[in-house]
Amino acid sequence: MRNSKRVRIREVNTLSDDWYLLRKTTFDYLMGDGSWKTVTRETYDRGNGATILLVNRERGTVLLTRQFRFPAYVNGLADGMLICAGLLDNQSPEEAIRREAEEELGVKVGEVHKVLETYMSPGSVTEKLLFFVADYDSPAGEVAGNSEEGEDIEVVELGLDEALDWIDNGRIQDAKTIILLLLAQTKNWFGRSG
Numbered sequence: 001m002r003n004s005k006r007v008r009i010r011e012v013n014t015l016s017d018d019w020y021l022l023r024k025t026t027f028d029y030l031m032g033d034g035s036w037k038t039v040t041r042e043t044y045d046r047g048n049g050a051t052i053l054l055v056n057r058e059r060g061t062v063l064l065t066r067q068f069r070f071p072a073y074v075n076g077l078a079d080g081m082l083i084c085a086g087l088l089d090n091q092s093p094e095e096a097i098r099r100e101a102e103e104e105l106g107v108k109v110g111e112v113h114k115v116l117e118t119y120m121s122p123g124s125v126t127e128k129l130l131f132f133v134a135d136y137d138s139p140a141g142e143v144a145g146n147s148e149e150g151e152d153i154e155v156v157e158l159g160l161d162e163a164l165d166w167i168d169n170g171r172i173q174d175a176k177t178i179i180l181l182l183l184a185q186t187k188n189w190f191g192r193s194g
Contacts, residue, residue: 006030010038020046045126050097051085052132053180054107055160057190062163063105063136064177066154072173081156081172083180085129093130101134104153109134115183120175131180133189160190 008028016022026040054063062083069080086100094112101109116131158166163181166172172181184190 008036015042020044042124043126044124047087047089048093048128048130049085049087050093050100050130050132051083051176051180052097052101052109052112052134053083053177053184054101054105054109054134054136055184055189056136056138060159060161060190061157062160062181062184063107064156064158064163064172065104066156067104068152077173080174081166081177082174083177085176093132097130097132105136105155107136109136111135115187116179118179129176131176131183133180133184160184 006029010026010028012026013024014021015024022042022044024040024042026038028036029039031037055061065082065084066079067082069077069082072080084097084101084104086096086104088096091099093114097112098109101107112132112134114130114132118129118131119125120127120129160181163172164185167178167181172178
């Protein structure tokens with residue numbers, strides 16, 4: 001935790017330490033007008049993560065996954081089109097994302113390029129997500145995932161234009177997937193003219 005002269009921690013209580021760590025913290029915060037305000041916030045700590053968009057520039061394709069996510073399901077999304085992602089689990093971001101690409105997509109990834117770091121939900125989740133891009137030759141199969149962790153993953157290869165259309169029509173609603181697909185388009189990772 002960073003030290004800030006504007007924050008004075010008063011009390012930290014653990015609410016849950018089951019799946020990940022949920023804490024309730026009461027702290028004093030120095031407002032812009034010089035007054036102190038006592039605030040209480042809950043934070044969900046699941047560790048930092050990494051995500052990657054695998055691209056085949058020659059074919060103009062990307063690899064995505066279709067994977068059930070219970071929190072999205074209870075909020076109305078039956079299944080999600082996602083890019084490969086996972087927690088760092090005490091590995092470097094590069095090592096972790098290579099591991100996840102092999103587990104979730106069945107693809108061994110060589111050189112990876114970091115393109116972005118961001119907090120996806122900084123109002124309640126401590127996780128910082130590191131975004132990568134890498135090339136792939138061909139998908140290893142249509143089904144992947146770590147069954148011991150309850151993963152049942154369908155690997156989907158799409159053209160970039162089709163994937164972008166899926167954002168427009170709501171088939172892709174995952175923020176990290178949208179960010180990387182739009183970066184692929186705006187940064188011209190496929191070397192398209194026009």
